[in-house]
Amino acid sequence: xxxxxxxxxxxxxxxxxxxxxxxxxxxxxxxxxxxxxxxxxxxxxxxxxxxxxxxxxxxxxxxxxxxxxxxxxxxxxxxxxxxxxxxxxxxxxxxxxxxxxxxxxxxxxxxxxxxxxxxxxxxxxxxxxxxxxxxxxxxxxxxxxxxxxxxxxxxxxxxxxxxxxxxxxxxxxxx
Amino acid sequence: xxxxxxxxxxxxxxxxxxxxxxxxxxxxxxxxxxxxxxxxxxxxxxxxxxxxxxxxxxxxxxxxxxxxxxxxxxxxxxxxxxxxxxxxxxxxxxxxxxxxxxxxxxxxxxxxxxxxxxxxxxxxxxxxxxxxxxxxxxxxxxxxxxxxxxxxxxxxxxxxxxxxxxxxxxxxxxxxxxxxxxxxxxxxxxxxxxxxxxxxxxxxxxxxxxxxxxxxxxxxxxxxxxxxxxxxxxxxxxxxxxxxxxxxxxxxxxxxxxxxxxxxxxxxxxxxxxxxxxxxxxxxxxxxxxxxxxxxxxxxxxxxxxxxxxxxxxxxxxxxxxxxxxxxxxxxxxxxxxxxxxxxxxxxxxxxxxxxxxxxxxxxxxxxxxxxxxxxxxxxxxxxxxxxxxxxxxxxxxxxxxxxxxxxxxxxxxxxxxxxxxxxxxxxxxxxxxxxxxxxxxxxxxxxxxxxxxxxxxx
Numbered sequence: 321x322x323x324x325x326x327x328x329x330x331x332x333x334x335x336x337x338x339x340x341x342x343x344x345x346x347x348x349x350x351x352x353x354x355x356x357x358x359x360x361x362x363x364x365x366x367x368x369x370x371x372x373x374x375x376x377x378x379x380x381x382x383x384x385x386x387x388x389x390x391x392x393x394x395x396x397x398x399x400x401x402x403x404x405x406x407x408x409x410x411x412x413x414x415x416x417x418x419x420x421x422x423x424x425x426x427x428x429x430x431x432x433x434x435x436x437x438x439x440x441x442x443x444x445x446x447x448x449x450x451x452x453x454x455x456x457x458x459x460x461x462x463x464x465x466x467x468x469x470x471x472x473x474x475x476x477x478x479x480x481x482x483x484x485x486x487x488x489x490x491x492x493x494x495x
Numbered sequence: 496x497x498x499x500x501x502x503x504x505x506x507x508x509x510x511x512x513x514x515x516x517x518x519x520x521x522x523x524x525x526x527x528x529x530x531x532x533x534x535x536x537x538x539x540x541x542x543x544x545x546x547x548x549x550x551x552x553x554x555x556x557x558x559x560x561x562x563x564x565x566x567x568x569x570x571x572x573x574x575x576x577x578x579x580x581x582x583x584x585x586x587x588x589x590x591x592x593x594x595x596x597x598x599x600x601x602x603x604x605x606x607x608x609x610x611x612x613x614x615x616x617x618x619x620x621x622x623x624x625x626x627x628x629x630x631x632x633x634x635x636x637x638x639x640x641x642x643x644x645x646x647x648x649x650x651x652x653x654x655x656x657x658x659x660x661x662x663x664x665x666x667x668x669x670x671x672x673x674x675x676x677x678x679x680x681x682x683x684x685x686x687x688x689x690x691x692x693x694x695x696x697x698x699x700x701x702x703x704x705x706x707x708x709x710x711x712x713x714x715x716x717x718x719x720x721x722x723x724x725x726x727x728x729x730x731x732x733x734x735x736x737x738x739x740x741x742x743x744x745x746x747x748x749x750x751x752x753x754x755x756x757x758x759x760x761x762x763x764x765x766x767x768x769x770x771x772x773x774x775x776x777x778x779x780x781x782x783x784x785x786x787x788x789x790x791x792x793x794x795x796x797x798x799x800x801x802x803x804x805x806x807x808x809x810x811x812x813x814x815x816x817x818x819x820x821x822x823x824x825x826x827x828x829x830x831x832x833x834x835x836x837x838x839x840x841x842x843x844x845x846x847x848x849x850x851x852x853x854x855x856x857x858x859x860x861x862x863x864x865x866x867x868x869x870x871x872x873x874x875x876x877x878x879x880x881x882x883x884x885x886x887x888x889x890x891x892x893x894x895x896x897x898x899x900x901x902x903x904x905x906x907x908x909x910x911x912x913x914x915x916x917x918x919x920x921x922x923x924x925x926x927x928x929x930x931x932x933x934x935x936x937x938x939x940x941x942x943x944x945x946x947x948x949x950x951x952x953x954x
Contacts, residue, residue: 324596330650331592334620335585337647338627342581345631372634431635447635482632 348481352473353426355404355411359468372450373485375470379404379413379428380449384440388415394435394442401427401478402444410469416442420478429478448472448482453492508536546607553611554659561618565626580630584623591616599655614659617648621667638674641667652696661696661705668693669712676719680726682807686716698764707767710748714775717744717811724807732802735865736857738783740812743850745775747815750822750843757830769891773880777899780876784869784906789862802858812854819847835887842879873903888947897940904932 358378379402387403394400394416403415404426411426421427433443451470471484485492512533519529564587575583591612598609621644627633628640645667652661672686690713697706721740725733752768755761782788823843830836849872860868877896884892908928912921 324600326650326654327592327596327600330654331589331616333650334588334647337643338585338588338620338623341624341627341633342631345633349631445635447633450634451632452629 344479345481348475348479349473349483352475352479352481354483355406355426355428355472355474356409357470357472358410359470372452373468375449375451375468375485377446377449377470378410380444380446382413382416382442382444384416384442387413390415390417390419393437394432396432396434398432399429400432400442400444401429403427404474424476426474427478428472428474428480446480448480451482451485511536549607550611550659553608554614557611557615557618561615561622564619565622577630581627584619584626588616588619588623591619610655610657610659613651613655613657614663617651617660617663620644620647636679638671638678641671641674645671649692649696652700656700658700658702658705661693661700661702662708664696665693665705665709665712668709669715672712672716673719676716676723680723682720682723683716690716698761701763703764703767706764707771710767710771711775713744713748714741717741720807720811721805724805728803728805732858733805734788735783736804736808736854738779738788739850739854739857740808740815741779742776742783743812743815743819743847743854745772745777745779746843746846746850747819747822748772749776750819750826750847753826753839753843754822756839757826757836766891769889770895773891773895777873777876777895780869780873781899781902781906784866784873784903786862786866786910789865789869816847816851816854819843820851823847838883838887842883846876870907873899877903885943885947890944890947893940893943897936901932901936905929 360376360378360380382402399418401417401420402413403417403421404411405414406412415421415427417427420429428446430444430446433445435442448470467488469486469489470482471486473481473483515524515529515532518524519526524532595609595612595614595616598605598612600609621641624640624644628637645664648660649664651657652664668686668689672683675681675683675686690709693709694706697703697709717740718737721737722733725736729736748768749772752765752772755768756765820843823840825840826836826843827840830840853868857865877900880892881896881900884890884894884896905925908925912924916924
């Protein structure tokens, strides 16, 4: 069991896991379509938890009365694809479906957080709701009640990756 | 050569060395005989205490270094380009493993430090997962980070038979299910097959500590699963039923320990199962004897019973109780003729049946009946366990019994006399009771354990 081969394989597996993590995001960032998403006003006290910004997108809450949907009801943790269309500067939701669109149009993949039957509002988690910032760096922005725009890359399978964060139209850079 | 599974410590061998010298001086044995006796235990003598210290220091060093690397990244966060950061993460993992492998297996001159470096590699790999998640702002389902961490390092346990990495794996398994169940309120059924794999690893490298730690994690899974299942249907009453769940889980673990005690091949694991099982069982039965946790099943408006069992409760409770009953029967039937197996089997069976009955009866009992039953059960099991420990010569049973006996007395003293006596008298009487009780217990415990040793020698 002490053989070098097995040990190398064990380590190689771990490196592969890390590389796959990187590769998947790099693919999405490189080849995905860049879409600009608008976030809802963030309560400054909630905005910085630890060293990341919590982002609450307009498309996090989708009103099923206003978009097309393939089902009457959605369950917690169900996988959905939200079709996106460009509306002025921002991209907005146009449809919700359990399947990726077959016409090649752009859709972002997410998981249902909850579905409220009364208001017909579905809340979706896309896995892009944290933007990590350096420690203590976020304090400056914390006091200003601002709207954030986020540039997200969406690839043809609906995977998404956060690429840029804009506050009041300026890209946030920490140097 | 003596099998190390027999309970002989290096300390015992040192004492033997001195005794043998005395026997030789007194002319009981001659030099050849002395040499023969001493050489019998040579394999136990090789375990030097200094080596363990080196291992512990090296592991602490590895943890500090790993933590330092994580903090360095967190602080120097955007000062570096993405590519450089990724290169450093991957490079540090590879260097730690390569250096560890070289020192442990290739050169073989610093095996302890080398193993600590391999351990460092597993920590850095985990850190790498979180750092890459940070670099690319990945925030989907964070418990998966811990899941991929311990799954990724399991092969290292297999290849290097590393105890420290296995302990890391079993702690991460528990952390994963806690994050998953508290953050997302689910039952996390995937925990069970992974638990089986990691318990298997404990047997593979023959580690009682790692197995005990892995088993202790099941209590967390059960408690959280229980709370999730009662959420929204019977939240207040559910608390007591979660206690009941852990009691039956602890009892199952204890009974599985006894089952393994009968098998030559697995008997070395008995003690881990006994300790974790009894601790879980007694601790939660003890909690269940407090009035605060006892539910009221009748609504305030009338006499209508108001309780619903959850599906999770029924399934896990049923399986655990059946498992414990089955183990009890097995011990009873297979160990026929041996009175210590008969005692073990009967105790396991009786408690399993009482626990099953309690789960059915509970919603029909009044608060007073509840407290009476819980207190009686605790007291009865404590006494039985102490008596059985004495007859079966198992110190662990006696010690557990005595600890919870004392805790029970203290708790009931508070329950009954807190309101009745003036506070000064309450504390003075309590202090005297404890001192006196402690004196008696200490004297008797020593006496019992000494007698057990004598009996062991006679056998």
